[in-house]
Amino acid sequence: MATDGVRSVALPGQVLGPVTKFAPGAGTHIFQGNVVSSLMGNVSVVNPAKAPGPAKRLNKITGAALPKDELATISVVRHGSRREVLPDVGNIVLAQVLRLMPKQAIVMIKQVGDTVLQTEWQGVIRVQDVRATEKDKVKIYESFKPGDIVRAQVISLGDQANYYLSTAQNELGVIMATSEAGNDMVPVSWKEFKDPETGVSELRKVAKPS
C-alpha cells in the first residue's frame, strides 16, 4: 500500500515521497524527484482505483507531464476549518449582485462550490451570458436587481478585475431575491419572482428550483 510510511501532517518543504510512488495532488509540488508539501496541514493519499478526476489547476507547476495511471495521489489539506480557494473555470459559484449596467451586471462571488469564501472576488455577467435562448431580447434590469443572490458558472478568468460568469442554464440564475417592499420573494416562473405579502411580481432570470 502506498500509505505506508507517509507522514500524517506536513509543513511546507517537507518531503512526502518520491515521484515514482506518488502523483502530486493539491497542496504539493515536485522538487528533485520528490513530492514535497507546499502547505501546512494533514496529508491524504487517494489510491488510483477510486481517484477522482484530478482537481483542476492544483498542480499547474508540476502536473501534466507525469503519468498518473498507477500512482496514488498524495495531497495536503490545509489545517483548520477555513480554506481559501480561487474561482476557476467550470465552478458553480454563489454571488450577490452589486450593481447593474446596460450590458452587464457586476456581482460579488461569495461561495465557490461548497466553500464559503473569506475574501470576495468580483465577477461580471454580461448580457449575452444571462440565458441560453433569445439572447438578443435579454435586458439586464429584467434579469437581476442589486442584492439578489445568483447561482452562476465561471466561464472565464476574465480581465484583471472580474471573473466572467454565466447563468445560461436552467439551474442557474437568481435563487434569492428581495422585493421592492423589502420582503423575501418566491419564484413563480422561469422569469418571475413574487412577493407573498404584496402580491407584486418582479422580473428575474430565475434559477430552476428542484
Added chain:
Amino acid sequence: MAPEAGLSRATFAKLSPHPYLLANLDPSDDVAPARSNGRTPSEVRTPTVNLSSLSHAHGSAVVRMGDTTVICGVRGETILTSNIPSFRESNTETELTEYDLLVPNIELATGSAPQFLPGGPPTTLAQTLSTRIFSLLHSSKLVQPDDLRIWHSRSEESYGDEDDKMEDEDEENDEDDVANSKKQVVAYWVLYIDIFFISFDGNPFDAAWAATLAALRDTKLPQARFDQDRELIICSRENPRPLTLKGSPVACTAVVFTGKDTDQSDESRYWLLADPDTLEESLCDESITIVVDCSGGSAQILSISKQGGTNLDPKLLTSKEFITWITTRWKGFTEAIDSQA
C-alpha cells in the same frame, strides 16, 4: 450540482447574515435562543488582562475579549514649563487639558482585521476611538495632575543641598527654606498612551478603554528632579512612583438588533446584544456605551453615549436588569485587572 438542496448554515450566514442572526435569536423550534456566536444576548466575552509585559513602557497591559486583543503601552516623557507656551503658574485646575499632557492614540492598521491594513492614514474609526478615549480620560478625571507635576525649589544661594532632595517631599518639611526658596512646577510628565489592536473582533471601545485603565494602573513614573545648571530633568531608577487613579471607570457597550433590516420597522421587537462582535456591529445601527464606576459601592454613571436608532428609551436605562448588567460587567473587568495587579 444539485441546486436548491438547501443552503448550508455557513452559506446562509454568509449570504444573508441578518436573517441568520434573527433566526438564531428567534428560533422557530424549541432550541434556546442564542446569537450566531453562541452567546446569550446579555452574555459578554470574559476579559483577560496581562500587565507589565512591555519593558520599554512605564506601564502596559494586554486585554483580550474573545477574538479582540489590545495592547496598551504608557510612556512618560517630560516637558519643561518653559516649553509650554500657554503655561501660567496660577493654573492648577486645567493643566491636563490645557497643556495636552495625556496623548492617547489608537492604531487599528496592524492587519488586526481585513479592513484595517496599514499604509493609509488612520481610519475614521481609529480617529473616533482616539477622540473618545481622549475625552473620557479628561472627563473622568482619572489621572491626577499632581502626579504629573515635577517640582523644583529655586533657592538663591544654597541650591547645593536642594539638589539632593527628592522633590516629592513636600514643602511642609522644610518650612525654614520657604523664606529664601520658592517651590514651583518646572516641568510636567506627558503620558503617551498608545493602544495597538492585535486582533479586532468588535467592541473596540470597551477593550481599548479597559487596556488604557489597566496600563495606567500599571504605570510607574521615575523620580524626577530639575538640574538647574543643565536645565534638564534628571530621573532616578530608584523607587518609581505609581499613579494615583481616581476610581476605575469601565465601558459597557451593547448594540440593538431589530428584526427587520429595512428602514420601516413596523414591529418594535428588538434585542440588546452585549459586547458585540464584528458581525453584529455590522448588522446593527443602534448602539449604546455606558461608562460606569462601581468602586464606591453603587453604580455611578460617568457617561452615556448612544448612536442611531430609536428603540432604547430612558426606561430601559434605569431598569433593574440593565443596572445589574453594567454592574456585573464592571466587576468582570476590574476583577480581571486586579487579579494581575
Added chain:
Amino acid sequence: MADRRRINGPGGTTLPPLYDDDPLPRPTRSREPNGVRPVYLKTGVTPSASGSAYLEVESRNGAPTTGMKLSCTVHGPRSLPRSAPFSPHMVLTTHVKYAPFATKSRRGYLRDASERDLSTHLETALRGVLIADRWPKSGVDVVVTIIEGEEARQFAVDQGSEEWDMMNVLSACITVAAAAVADAGIDCVDTVSGGVAALVSMSGDGKSEIVLDPVATEHDEILAACCVAYLPSRDEITNLWLKGEVSSSDPSLYRTLIARAVHASKGTSQAIVGSLNEAVTGA
C-alpha cells in the same frame, strides 16, 4: 505640520527620561558562541486574518536586554484593487512597523527609513518561497508589527547598537512571517526562517570570534554581521544581508559568516517546525 488625524500632545518638545544613576551592569553572553535563544511561536492569534502568528524571542529572566515580541498577520489571497493591472501570479506586499512603545526611544506613527528597509528585505525573503503562480489575479498583504524590538533596556544609547539590532529584528520578521504565511494556507516551497551571525571582537586580546544570534549589548564591539533567510530543506538562501568590516586578509571569513548565519537559522527552524506541527495536530 501636525498630523490632525492623530492626537499630538503638547506643542513643545518632550524628552524621554534621562537617568543619572549608575548604569545597570552590562549583560554578558552566557550562551555558547553557537547557541541561539529559545523562541516561542503561536499561530492563529488574529482569527479574522487569513493567517497570523506571534513570535517571542526570549530574554533570560531579569536580563537587562528585552528580547523581541512580534506579531504578523497575513491577509489574502484576495482580489487586487480595481486599478491594479492584470497579474498572472500573486502580488506580495509587506509592511513592517514598530509600535511606538517597542524601542527605547518612542517611534513615530509613520514608517521611517529603517522600517521600509525591513519591509523590503522581508519581501525579498518571502518572494523566493511563495509559489505565486498558483494564485493568479490575487494579492496578499503581510503585516508585521514589532511589539517589542530588541534593544538594551536601560543603557544610554550605545554607539550604533541599534543598527545591529535591526538584523535580529529582520531575522525574527522573516521567521514570524513564514509561520503566518503557512497558517494562511498559501503555497510555499519551504518554511523559511531567519538567522543571524556576527563577528565580534573579544574583550582583552585583539582577537575576534563568530557568534550566533548576537545581542549587541552583550559584546564589546560587533565588527560585522550577517542575516540570512534560509530554506532548510532546499538549502537555499532567499535573502542575504551582510554588513560591517571584515579584514580583507581573510577572504574566507565572509563565507564562514554566512555559513554560521545559516546554522543559526537551522536552529530557529527546528523550534518553528515543532510549534507548527503542534498547531496542525492540535487543530
